[in-house]
Amino acid sequence: xxxxxxxxxxxxxxxxxxxxxxxxxxxxxxxxxxxxxxxxxxxxxxxxxxxxxxxxxxxxxxxxxxxxxxxxxxxxxxxxxxxxxxxxxxxxxxxxxxxxxxxxxxxxxxxxxxxxxxxxxxxxxxxxxxxxxxxxxxxxxxxxxxxxxxxxxxxxxxxxxxxxxxxxxxxxxxxxxxxxxxxxxxxxxxxxxxxxxxxxxxxxxxxxxxxxxxxxxxxxxxxxxxxxxxxxxxxxxxxxxxxxxxxxxxxxxxxxxxxxxxxxxxxxxxxxxxxxxxxxxxxxxxxxxxxxxxxxxxxxxxxxxxxxxxxxxxxxxxxxxxxxxxxxxxxxxxxxxxxxxxxxxxxxxxxxxxxxxxxxxxxxxxxxxx
Amino acid sequence: xxxxxxxxxxxxxxxxxxxxxxxxxxxxxxxxxxxxxxxxxxxxxxxxxxxxxxxxxxxxxxxxxxxxxxxxxxxxxxxxxxxxxxxxxxxxxxxxxxxxxxxxxxxxxxxxxxxxxxxxxxxxxxxxxxxxxxxxxxxxxxxxxxxxxxxxxxxxxxxxxxxxxxxxxxxxxxxxxxxxxxxxxxxxxxxxxxxxxxxxxxxxxxxxxxxxxxxxxxxxxxxxxxxxxxxxxxxxxxxxxxxxxxxxxxxxxxxxxxxxxxxxxxxxxxxxxxxxxxxxxxxxxxxxxxxx
Amino acid sequence: xxxxxxxxxxxxxxxxxxxxxxxxxxxxxxxxxxxxxxxxxxxxxxxxxxxxxxxxxxxxxxxxxxxxxxxxxxxxxxxxxxxxxxxxxxxxxxxxxxxxxxxxxxxxxxxxxxxxxxxxxxxxxxxxxxxxxxxxxxxxxxxxxxxxxxxxxxxxxxxxxxxxxxxxxxxxxxxxxxxxxxxxxxxxxxxxxxxxxxxxxxxxxxxxxxxxxxxxxxxxxxxxxxxxxxxxxxxxxxxxxxxxxxxxxxxxxxxxxxxxxxxxxxxxxxxxxxxxxxxx
Numbered sequence: 001x002x003x004x005x006x007x008x009x010x011x012x013x014x015x016x017x018x019x020x021x022x023x024x025x026x027x028x029x030x031x032x033x034x035x036x037x038x039x040x041x042x043x044x045x046x047x048x049x050x051x052x053x054x055x056x057x058x059x060x061x062x063x064x065x066x067x068x069x070x071x072x073x074x075x076x077x078x079x080x081x082x083x084x085x086x087x088x089x090x091x092x093x094x095x096x097x098x099x100x101x102x103x104x105x106x107x108x109x110x111x112x113x114x115x116x117x118x119x120x121x122x123x124x125x126x127x128x129x130x131x132x133x134x135x136x137x138x139x140x141x142x143x144x145x146x147x148x149x150x151x152x153x154x155x156x157x158x159x160x161x162x163x164x165x166x167x168x169x170x171x172x173x174x175x176x177x178x179x180x181x182x183x184x185x186x187x188x189x190x191x192x193x194x195x196x197x198x199x200x201x202x203x204x205x206x207x208x209x210x211x212x213x214x215x216x217x218x219x220x221x222x223x224x225x226x227x228x229x230x231x232x233x234x235x236x237x238x239x240x241x242x243x244x245x246x247x248x249x250x251x252x253x254x255x256x257x258x259x260x261x262x263x264x265x266x267x268x269x270x271x272x273x274x275x276x277x278x279x280x281x282x283x284x285x286x287x288x289x290x291x292x293x294x295x296x297x298x299x300x301x302x303x304x305x306x307x308x309x310x311x312x313x314x315x316x317x318x319x320x321x322x323x324x325x326x327x328x329x330x331x332x333x334x335x336x337x338x339x340x341x342x343x344x345x346x347x348x349x350x351x352x353x354x355x356x357x358x359x360x361x362x363x364x365x366x367x368x369x370x
Numbered sequence: 371x372x373x374x375x376x377x378x379x380x381x382x383x384x385x386x387x388x389x390x391x392x393x394x395x396x397x398x399x400x401x402x403x404x405x406x407x408x409x410x411x412x413x414x415x416x417x418x419x420x421x422x423x424x425x426x427x428x429x430x431x432x433x434x435x436x437x438x439x440x441x442x443x444x445x446x447x448x449x450x451x452x453x454x455x456x457x458x459x460x461x462x463x464x465x466x467x468x469x470x471x472x473x474x475x476x477x478x479x480x481x482x483x484x485x486x487x488x489x490x491x492x493x494x495x496x497x498x499x500x501x502x503x504x505x506x507x508x509x510x511x512x513x514x515x516x517x518x519x520x521x522x523x524x525x526x527x528x529x530x531x532x533x534x535x536x537x538x539x540x541x542x543x544x545x546x547x548x549x550x551x552x553x554x555x556x557x558x559x560x561x562x563x564x565x566x567x568x569x570x571x572x573x574x575x576x577x578x579x580x581x582x583x584x585x586x587x588x589x590x591x592x593x594x595x596x597x598x599x600x601x602x603x604x605x606x607x608x609x610x611x612x613x614x615x616x617x618x619x620x621x622x623x624x625x626x627x628x629x630x631x632x633x634x635x636x637x638x639x640x641x642x643x644x645x646x647x648x649x650x651x652x653x654x655x656x657x658x659x660x661x662x
Numbered sequence: 663x664x665x666x667x668x669x670x671x672x673x674x675x676x677x678x679x680x681x682x683x684x685x686x687x688x689x690x691x692x693x694x695x696x697x698x699x700x701x702x703x704x705x706x707x708x709x710x711x712x713x714x715x716x717x718x719x720x721x722x723x724x725x726x727x728x729x730x731x732x733x734x735x736x737x738x739x740x741x742x743x744x745x746x747x748x749x750x751x752x753x754x755x756x757x758x759x760x761x762x763x764x765x766x767x768x769x770x771x772x773x774x775x776x777x778x779x780x781x782x783x784x785x786x787x788x789x790x791x792x793x794x795x796x797x798x799x800x801x802x803x804x805x806x807x808x809x810x811x812x813x814x815x816x817x818x819x820x821x822x823x824x825x826x827x828x829x830x831x832x833x834x835x836x837x838x839x840x841x842x843x844x845x846x847x848x849x850x851x852x853x854x855x856x857x858x859x860x861x862x863x864x865x866x867x868x869x870x871x872x873x874x875x876x877x878x879x880x881x882x883x884x885x886x887x888x889x890x891x892x893x894x895x896x897x898x899x900x901x902x903x904x905x906x907x908x909x910x911x912x913x914x915x916x917x918x919x920x921x922x923x924x925x926x927x928x929x930x931x932x933x934x935x936x937x938x939x940x941x942x
Binding site: 232 | 714716759760761762764765769770772776777778779780781785788789790791792793794795797799802803804805807811814850851854
Binding site for chain 2: 142148150152153156158167168269270274276323328333335343
């Protein structure tokens, strides 16, 4: 059996086991159980982290606009799926809103309840992704010419502008101003999240291993050489930016789904920082790393380290120390340690299949040492 | 005129406060080519320290303490989070800066319990109300621009006429050569952070005199805006940062005056993007050419 | 008379007030190996950068295979500053980015090796094939371009065999010894399927033995890939051995051209260049 085949089987086996585990969790536990919540949130973060990694880790474009694109996706999803009869309640300050339809309801009309509403929800997610991609195209025209840190600050700025627009009262009939959007349909089980995010991540992996993904990596390693070898920098950077934003938009839609209600407020630069730090913990340039780090991060912050905030941790009862905020403080110290002393993160730039391949492991180690 | 006058006065005042923060960004960027994302949080910490110190201690102890604590914080951040990454890629240092910002905010959340800390004892004299040209305002509004200009003049003198100032200019021009010429680069960088933090602390004391409380997120926006001001004026240039800050402060208050408060932040970023795309070197910045 | 491949016509490159390349005229015919030599700072690499689209010339034009691919004339501030000749003769502006020039059939190497550090030898060459790929991002992602991908990989394997790097194809590019890295850079340029190959000091930093091997290698690839080669070099042995013709640049100006024998005996060249160089 060749190495490639072995790797494929190994990867497929690992993924199948994980999916099966998720299905079992869904069958055994109620949907409000913390395990289900963690899986949902972590999958959403995985997708967003991978989409950021595509840009920052694989193309070498340091962009901090992720929260803005997620915001677009989240709003698109919520606005398009709130049932018509609930709209007057949600848009109480804006005469029931401007939109008088709901995608899932349109599809239930001729596809039946379950299939129809699922199709409608997926379509709404897709619309969110496409909107984010369109916005990325527009933003990309001016900002992608900028160099590293200027690009970072300009994309950060765009995300803030976007957030201001969504809170603007004049757009209220669509965005509900600075009020919550709620009552839209969500998936209650974790498996749909896993399958959906898994598919999206699989597409990103396929892209990265295609001829275009190789071109992205060439741009990251040496822009001048890439251009001299016939890679159109403007076109490929724009492409990476648009694709990354598309997936961030879908991730944002899934985030809305997971949260149940949304407003523009949480989509601040802090969210982008959080995702960036997850990417760093996992290893810049490793998809597997981003996914593992998302799960570790969400698992510990939502579950494992909960006690740090609520008085008792590991059986030690010390409400004076273990009070609100201690968890995040401990967390950020850990993150700083990783940033300073373990710069390669958990996976470096290795992927799941590389774990089988000693040669690749050694090679990548050398690369990281350089 | 009578209607927009208060906004203009406020704009100049806010501009002065931004200027004091912007200098910290511009100095650090000039030497390390690093956007010090944590600078806004240093500003916020100064505000918190002021709240705590002034409630417990008399002003003549509390205020110097705020300055000292902030300077120490800035110095420590550089030593712990940036110095070990001197040879690392720029992206790593920037990530470290973001990490520090995240850390400071979370620590502040833990200490304050996430509750905005009320400014119970605002600094006397400057927090008193005065009437200028028929508009009522706090005295700090008048003091800020004057103090800002004064501090900038001192700083410019320091940079142009002292040995450490010369070392700073050399390091900004060419980091490696300056090092080879025997300039103690670490001392210069520490000095930069000390000056930047000192000015941020002064800015913070003035800024929070105008506000009822200090929240852990209070540093983010003024920080980013000051950075935009630094870019607008031409990053690396001190007069540029000051002029940029006054312009941004004024525009922001005028937009608020026109009734578009939601967009006052967004407008700053719009300026940033326009400047970056049209004239990336800003108003007073020097052109840097990239070698192929 | 063989076909003209590259023609640099009255090209002037001025940075601010400094004229780096002054009214350069140069022609290269199909199948030739032409060298551009000159003391350090004479403007050789600048000339390369003008031809490959990295810099836009201040004035003048570049023709490739009979087609005008680059043209410019002094504009804006440069109108006043311009010190070169032929002012006002050019009116058009054609300014392709380097990748467009490469797609037209010109590929280059760099003075200081610029390989993609984190990529293997094989991938370094494979990436250069990207500019010849016809698949779009969608078909590439969903593997609808299997045939093309397979052909590309076969091509790369073949190419690596030819240049003698197949046995190290899975090594990291930067883990190769210096001489092999140079060779890999040339292989990478060849993967872009050029008709004109530009080599910027291919023998820089090489010992005499490596230089001899390189000389043979350049001759070999010229014949095998039916190439025209334009190179910058300081190693006079290499230049005199393989060049059909030589152009000499000094302070941005062309001071001589001719066969190696002619150049070796040219008084101006000896004065300006050979006379002061130690290793010539």
